Amino acid sequence: MASSISSQSTQKDTFQMATKNTGSIHSHTSGKIELEECSAQQKAEVDNFDIERQSPPAAPPITPRAAILLFIGLAMATFLASLDGTIIATALPKIASDFKAQSQMSWVATAYLLTYSKFSDIFGRKIMILFASVTFMIGSAGAGGATTMTMLIVFRALQGLLSIVLIIISDIFPLEQRPKYQSIIWSVFGVSSVIGPLLGGVFVQQTTWRWCFLINLPLGVVTIASVFLFLHLPFERQDLKKQLARIDYLGTALIIIAVICLLLPITWGGTTYAWDSPVIIILFCVSAVLIGVLMWVEGKAHEPIIPPRLFRNKTVSVLFGVNFLTGMAFLGVIFYSPIYFQVVQGVGATASGLHLLPMVMGLVISSIGSGALMAKIKDYRIFIWIGTTMVAIGVGLCMLLDADSSMGEQIGFLLIVGLGIGLILQTCMLAAQAAVEKKDMAVVTALCGFMNSIGGGVGIAMCSALFNNHLTTKFAELPLEILAVIAEYNLAEEITAVQKLPADAKVYVIGAYVDTFQFIFKCITPIACAAFLLSLFIRRLRILDPSEVIMGAA
Structure with a gap:
């Protein structure tokens, strides 16, 4: 290696x-x-x-056959993580309708934030990826058997897997070889993103949305078997008591509580509670205080889960910011586009997954292309600049989508977004790895993924609040007889019932939805533009030769 x-x-x-x-x-x-x-x-x-x-830690000698089987296992873990993130995109309207919980729909996505970066440093990569895989399967089984939306959200929170795979690849391969292998992993990510919405639509229409989660169980066995048999990274064993003592319990608890206190008011604002209500204001204040306390606690911790020194690295901080903003824009598009296709265009769940193909295929193409070109161009910034520009343009063009938009417009706009995302994801991670020392490689890899995930969670929660508020405002402007029909069909909680409305009411309602979706894309576009502006502050980083010491940016 x-x-x-x-x-x-x-x-x-x-x-x-x-x-x-x-x-x-x-x-x-x-x-x-x-x-x-x-x-x-x-x-x-x-x-x-x-x-x-x-150099990364050298693994014991491994046969070519074993290396292939191990990489297949890691790729399968990536496939599972990505599949589980996108398969519900087309199933969310049906899930929300079955549970009559449209207002809680965003939590199915925002709960998906668990990572295992620091724990893999303490307990070892092999133990943690096996633990993550088993936990992932438990979460999948629980989500598949959920009887309430709350139960689904709780089990969904247990499913975090991708970051540990990328950490292991960082251990196995030296920096100059990582673009090639991580581009394969990101390609698997893209392929599963293609298959995910399609499978979600098929399950919803042909069987039940519960298979969106249950399908992970047999696939997870492949990952567990290959990792158990073939992953052998050097790790210094310690007494269990010492390992448990190294865990940053307070920091972990503060992160979880702070994130919940941030997402709750964003989700509830303007719907469950008014934006100026004491509950919303208090939750925002508590979140801000907890973040401040977290920064102080992590500065004092012996082995912090989020080392403050990483944020003193200007390049790493900027890359975290780009990841966060990109996650907000990308997840907002990928979760609300299928709803647009089902509600406004009137297509089924499977067809709405097909409509996402241009975006995810663009992600695959640009991810593979950037991995191949990176060793020649030797400047990460170019890919990030082009990627953030394309995302901003693509999301901006999505503001033009309405009930009469052609297939060409839908394909073109989403293709641009996908091409941009593919240039950003692995490039930001590789740039962050190049900007830190080996001891911080695992945590910076996981934090890049965490920032993207938490950005996506905040983005979806924000879009959900904006969507519900704006749609409520537009419905209030409709004639009374149309409002009576909306109440009769319970559109507030069963979004898929739009296509069942009488023709005269359907025109009004779809018009309100079109205006709302356009408003959502208007709100996402400045976020994508902010990611581009922030990327301009990334310092020049080259793909390092093995003879060069990996230095953090000043």
């Missing part, structure tokens, strides 16, 4: 550079130790220094 470090020429150059640095520390007379004058002990120290700083 780190064969490039073993080449003689690279080894010599690296040795000379590290020898020079070591000499400057240990020699007070000449200030420099020449290569030929190094003792065997000094050379060993230099080699250890070089290997520790420049």
Whole structure:
């Protein structure tokens, strides 16, 4: 995996550079130790220094067949994580209608935030990916058997898997090889994003939406088997008591509570409670206070779950911000586009999944293309700039979608969004990895994914509040006889009933929905533009050669 470090020429150059640095520390007379004058002990120290700083932990020898099977298992874990994130996009209207809980629909997506980054440092990658896979399957089984929306949301919160896969790939492959392998993983992410909405639509129309979650159970067995048999990363075993003592319990609890206190008022504002109600104001204030307390606690923690030093790295902070804003824009589009197609265009759940194909295919194409070009262009910023620009343009064009939009417009607009997202996701993660030292590789990888997830959660919660508020306002403007029909068909909780309305009422109602969807895209567009503006502050980062030390940005 780190064969490039073993080449003689690279080894010599690296040795000379590290020898020079070591000499400057240990020699007070000449200030420099020449290569030929190094003792065997000094050379060993230099080699250890070089290997520790420049290469990921080396895994024990693995046969080509075992390597393939392991990578298939990791790819399957990615497939599961992505599939579970998008398969419900086309099923959400039906789920909300069955539970008569349209107002809680966004929580099915926002609950999907659990990550295992710091725990994988404490307990080891293998233990944590196995634990994450088992937990994922438990959450899937519980969500598939849910009898209430609350039960579905609780089990949904247990399903977090993608970040640990990317951490393991970062351990196995050196930085200069990661674009190739991570582009494969992101391609799997894209393919499952294509299959997800389609499967969700098929399950809703042919069987039940519960299979959107139950399908994970047999697929999860493949991941568990391959990881258990073939993943062997070096890890220093510790006493369980010491491992448990290393966990940042207070930081973890504060993160969970702060996120909940932030999402609740965003979801409830203007619907369950007025925006100026004491409940909404108090929750926002509590969230702000908890975030402040979290920053203080993490600064004092021995092994913080979110190391404050990462946020003092300007490049990493900017990349986190881009990930957060991109997540807000992307998840807002991918969850509300199927609802637009089903409600306004009148297509079925399966067809609404087909309408998302341009976006997810664009994601696959640009992800693979950026992975292939990155080693040649050697500047991450170019891909992020182009990607954020395309997302902003694509989301902005979505504001033009209405009841009469052609198929060409729908395909073109979503294709642009997908191409942009594919350029951003893995590029931001690779740039963040290049900006930190090896000891922070796992946590920065997971935090990139977490920022994207929490951004998506905030984005969906925000869109849900805006959607419900704006739709309520538009309905209030309709004639009284139309309002009577809306109440009769219970559109407030059964969004899929729009197509059952009488023709005269249907025109009014679809008009209100079109205006609401356009309003949602108007709100998402500035967020995508902000991601582009923020990306301009990313410092120049190259794809590093193995002979170069991975340095954090100043």
